[in-house]
Amino acid sequence: MSWRDSLYQGSFRGVAFQTNETNSSHGRRVIVHEYPKQSTPYVEDMGKKAREESFECFVSGLDYMQQRDALVAALEKAGSGKLVHPFYGELSVHVIDVRIVESSRELGVARFTITFIEAGDNKYPANNISTAAVLNQKADNVFSVLHTDFANQFNVKGLPSFVADEAKTITNGGLSLVSNMASFTGDVSAVDVTSAMQSPGELASVITTAVQQVGDVSDLRKITRYGNTLPSVMQTTPSRAAQAKNQAALLRLFNISGVTEMARRLIN
Numbered sequence: 001m002s003w004r005d006s007l008y009q010g011s012f013r014g015v016a017f018q019t020n021e022t023n024s025s026h027g028r029r030v031i032v033h034e035y036p037k038q039s040t041p042y043v044e045d046m047g048k049k050a051r052e053e054s055f056e057c058f059v060s061g062l063d064y065m066q067q068r069d070a071l072v073a074a075l076e077k078a079g080s081g082k083l084v085h086p087f088y089g090e091l092s093v094h095v096i097d098v099r100i101v102e103s104s105r106e107l108g109v110a111r112f113t114i115t116f117i118e119a120g121d122n123k124y125p126a127n128n129i130s131t132a133a134v135l136n137q138k139a140d141n142v143f144s145v146l147h148t149d150f151a152n153q154f155n156v157k158g159l160p161s162f163v164a165d166e167a168k169t170i171t172n173g174g175l176s177l178v179s180n181m182a183s184f185t186g187d188v189s190a191v192d193v194t195s196a197m198q199s200p201g202e203l204a205s206v207i208t209t210a211v212q213q214v215g216d217v218s219d220l221r222k223i224t225r226y227g228n229t230l231p232s233v234m235q236t237t238p239s240r241a242a243q244a245k246n247q248a249a250l251l252r253l254f255n256i257s258g259v260t261e262m263a264r265r266l267i268n
Contacts, residue, residue, distance in 0.1 A: 008084050008085065008086050008087075008089055009084065009086075010055070010057060010084055010085065010086045011083075011084045012071065012074050012075065012081060012082070012083050012084070012095075012114075013074035013077065013081040013082060014074070014082075015067075015070045015071045015073075015074045016059075016067075017055075017057040017058065017059055017067075017071060017112065018057060018058050018059065018060070019055060019056070019057045019086045020056040020057060020058065021055075021056040022053060022054065022055050022056070022085070022086065022087065023053070023054040024051065024052070024053055024054075025049075025051065025052040025053075025054075026049065026051055027048075027049040028045055028046075028047070028048060028049055029045075029046040029047055029048070029049050030043050030044060030045055030046060031043070031044040031046060032044075035252070035255065035256045035259060036224065036252075036255050036256075036259075037227075037248060037251045037252040037255050037256075038252045038255075038256060039248075040149070042142065042145060044138075050117050050118055050120075051117070051118040052096070052115060052116065052117050052118075053083070053085065053091070053093065053115070053116045053117075053118075054113070054114070054115045054116075055112065055113070055114045055115075055116070056111070056112075056113055057111075057112050057114065058109055058110060058111045058112060059071060059109070059110050059112075060108055060109040060110075061108060062108065064108050064109060064110055065110075067110070068100070068102075068110040071112065072098070072100070075095050075098050075114065076095075076098075079094075080092050080093060080094050080119035081093065081094075081095070083116055091116075091118065092118065092119040093116035093117060093118055093119055094116065094117050094118075094119050095114065095115075095116055096115040096116065096117050097113075097114070097115040098112065098113070098114050098115075099112070099113040099114075100112055101113075132267050135263060135264060135267045136264060139260050139261070139263065139264045142256070142260045143208050143212075143257070143260065146204065146208065146252075146253060146256055146257065146260075147201060147204045147205065147208070149249075149252075150200055150201075150203075150204040150249050150252075150253050151200040151201045151204060153200075153245060153246075153248070153249035154167070154197075154200040154203065154204075154245075154246050154249045154250070155200070155242065155245075155246070156197050156198070156242075156246065157198065159239055159242050160239050162239075162243070163239055163242055163243045163246065164194075164197060166243050166246070166247065167197060167243075167246045167247070167250060168193050168194060168197065170227065170230070170246075170247060170250045170251070171193050171197070171203070171207070171250060172193055173226075173227075174207065174223075174226050174227070174250070174254045175188045175191065175193070175206075175207070175210055177222065177223065177226055178210045178211060178213075178214060178223065179210070181214055181216070181219040181222075182216070182219070183214050183215040183216035183219045184210075184213055184214050184215075184219070185213045185214075185215060186209070186210055186213035188206070188210050191206055193206075204253060207250075207253050207254060207257065208253070208257045211223055211254065211257040211258055211261055212257070212261055214258075214261065215265070216265075217262055217265050217266060220258045220259075220261050220262045220265065221258070221262065222258075223254055223255070223257065223258030223261075224255050224258035224259050224262065225255070226251065226254045226255060226258070227247075227250075227251035227254065227255070230247065230251070232244070233247055
């Protein structure tokens with residue numbers, strides 16, 4: 001069977017039309033979150049985007065006025081209707097916009113530009129959905145992404161000692177800030193930063209766990225600003241470039257952990 005045999009006669013609510021051209025719009029609905037000190041955004045997928053169909057079509061012939069009026073009546077009727085798409089077959093759609101062109105240069109023809117959007121069920125979120133539970137899950141997801149990102153960015157192995165020393169200074173400074181907060185309920189006194197730096201995943205866990213044990217939003221806000229006054233590292237050598245990369249990764253870890261926990265505290 002050839003592709004010609006797979007085509008359908010276009011119609012809407014049973015009223016036929018001839019098609020010149022169709023355009024479809026597809027995609028996903030996403031929210032892009034861009035955080036301080038982080039170059040790569042976190043993209044939250046909110047589901048499939050509503051599919052739109054745009055038609056360039058016409059009716060013609062001695063009775064084109066009757067065809068035109070019948071199609072207009074079908075298009076103006078409330079609610080969803082059945083569209084027979086020339087290429088995709090039957091679709092349930094709503095009409096968004098209709099434009100009609102008739103010209104003395106083309107008598108006996110009415111040309112339509114029609115935009116449809118797919119129809120669906122009325123499915124609002126159920127009343128028993130817990131906003132706090134959803135946000136807590138999202139926060140946990142952010143921390144998971146943070147750990148992976150940090151592990152891919154941070155490294156002190158095989159580099160001059162000053163690179164590790166600078167990373168240790170930044171880490172200790174952040175942990176000291178956290179541990180001295182009145183709302184901090186944890187204990188970082190036994191943390192061996194030098195050892196943890198050899199395993200970026202372990203270091204990320206130490207930092208994020210500490211931040212998660214801060215209970216006050218105003219304290220967490222201070223963590224989101226940690227390191228803002230640190231001077232930039234001049235990347236004049238490969239070692240200095242590694243130092244700059246580690247600094248950015250550590251500050252991003254502290255800052256975004258603070259932002260994430262702030263959101264959790266505000267909703268819980």
